[in-house]
Amino acid sequence: MNDLHGIIFAYHSYRNLGELTRHRNTCSLPYGGRYRLIDFMLSSLVNAGVSDIGLIVHENYQSLLDHVGSGKDWDLSRKHGGLRILPPFSTAERSQREYRGNMDALVGVSSYLRNIRQEYVVLAWGHLAVNLPMADVLRYHLSTHSDITIVGTANRWGIPSECQYLQTDETGRVTDIAINPSTAPEGLESLEICILSKSLLLELVEDCAAHDVHSFSRGALLPRLNQLKVTTYRYDGYVGRFHSVKDYFRCSMDLLQDEVRADLFHDGAPVRTKDRNDPSTYYGPDSKCHNSLIADGCVIEGQVENSILFRGVVVEAGAKVSNCVLMQGTVVGKDACVSYAIADKNVRIGDHRILSGQESFPIAIPKNTAV
């Protein structure tokens, strides 16, 4: 599928993620034991045969750069095309201020957009946990002869005030878009992933630049729903949306359900990520472990239940971990007891410590701290 080009918005951070996004933006939030959120969209595109992807970044993208590198782990390190990181381009008339909306971001990279080799472009956010059949979305877009196809779901995954909702007529054509309402209306929750032709994209970008319009949905789509044929592609599989620490905890625990894992990790559409060359996980003679998702490279000598362990986590003898998300390199000391906690990278929980949050209010322990 070399007719599709990917543009991923990777500059946004939700403020309610607090400590978790202090050193990174939402796209590089670790999730699911070995992934960063960006891996899901990158993999959805790569698995659909997309070979050229632009990643629009702005601030706080060091950890993202470190993660994606040359794009090699997604087979995106190519002589022609492949992965391109698109940082803000500062000129005399455009100072390096924050993007006011995703159209603003597209205007910022318009010279890159003009050089796209493919006929169609998919615009997507990089902070959803979803394994989307993107090839199918393009096929649908072509078969319906739409100008724009937006992916929506009948489920309710996000907080209404952070989401958009699509109203459609009986043919599936979008008649209205509710943007960040206080309560969720009828219709489909938009995943804000859309496919359109390169030429239409350039037209919209030019027009929006000329009129200082900075939101794609509000500024470019909403006023044109009468002129353009905008349709929806419905995807009802699992989507993780991360607006707050609580969401993050809930979406992590969702992974302990077989159906959720079946939606996110299935044969033929692997979620690729940065290779770390870890050995297998070692369970000691007195270890106990059930109902958990455990990445490679862990050393578990204590007990683990209902938890997500990232690569290289150590649970020392006698320690008990339950209902936790322990990111890469976390060490839980001897006889320590941790529950309902999210430990960011390289946290050290001392021997005999007892730490306990609540399901409705998990404790988030910042990166590199010793408790």
Added chain:
Amino acid sequence: MKKECVAMLLAGGQGSRLYALTSHVAKPAVPFGGKYRIIDFPLSNCVNSGIDTVGVLTQYRPLELNSYIGSGQPWDLDRADGGVHILPPYMREGDQGTWYKGTANAIYQNIGFLDMYNPEYVVILSGDHIYKMDYSLMVDHHKKVSAACTISVLEVTMEEAKRFGIMNVDADDIIFEFEEKPPQPKSNLASMGIYVFTWSKLREYLIADEADPTSSNDFGKNIIPNMLAAGEKMAAYRFQGYWKDVGTIDSLWDANMDMLAPRSSIDLYDPSWPIYARTPVTPPHVTGPDSKVSHCLVTGGCAVYGTVENSILFHSVTVEEGARVRYSILMPGATVKAGAVVEYSIIAENAVIEQNARVGTPPDGTDPDWGVAVVAGGVTVGEQAIVTAHAMVRDNVKGGDRV
């Protein structure tokens, strides 16, 4: 471009004593230690020792090994200058070419490859041992004593010495005599099959050996004795640490089980000497609500819903509810269905143990024929079938049958 040191890894052997496990792959490609194949150990040792040019000599069933090594990227051996090269035997004008006749002949046939890099030293390695070793220290020793050949040796017990090639050395560890499997060993220094040669010397002896029609073109049988006889300086280099030959079913099982005692064997978690591997993309492994997992290695893509103890699970292994796996090695993609029991066994890639089947039995100390049971790759053992200890299952077993 000239290199100081090039490694040649002999990976053409069939490994016939691994029986069904090597019916489709060469021995160096046999899975080991949860995430690896045997060849990852010498390859990673090369990279960690600063050797960036490695020739891998293949012959028997090379397909899987070739695709596994690929560009060499997982080992950082995809280099513009040097890197890893697969070296199969090839046709030539005139003599038409031959298969590799022996270990020495394999190197002889690749003199052209070595001349391309014109190294000072060549390290000869084999693809059937599990160990961590800094070859650069051995090369340093070789230079320091100005040897023509340096042979890495391991101190074994006098009883074990009868099964090895034994080096008899003087006070400076210079070899004066080599004995293959001596009934009355004079020393306990066993050859590990790791050699450093000064390339110009080895080149001479390879050419002379090839001209001798009676030679079996083997390092241990011909090149080493010939060099000794000619009075070349041959040094022994004492190695200390974990080293295991994995050429038989029992030793392969043993060495895998050693990985469950990381403090006394090889520490795979030591960041200063990583063992690299090419690994498929798999999600983290999952343990089910009623699973029990203890004293194991478990790898990405596994789903454990039953009980697993003292075992090695490679990637994408499934152990269903109520199934029990003990003291066993489950290679990539193996499935143990509900209620099945697998003990003291090696289950090869993508084999399926159906519901309530039983594979292997614990040793009871009375049966002299007891051994580890092996189920070959892709084989299905039917419902309620029984595979007895020491069985070597190459074909599907029907439900209820006993083999």
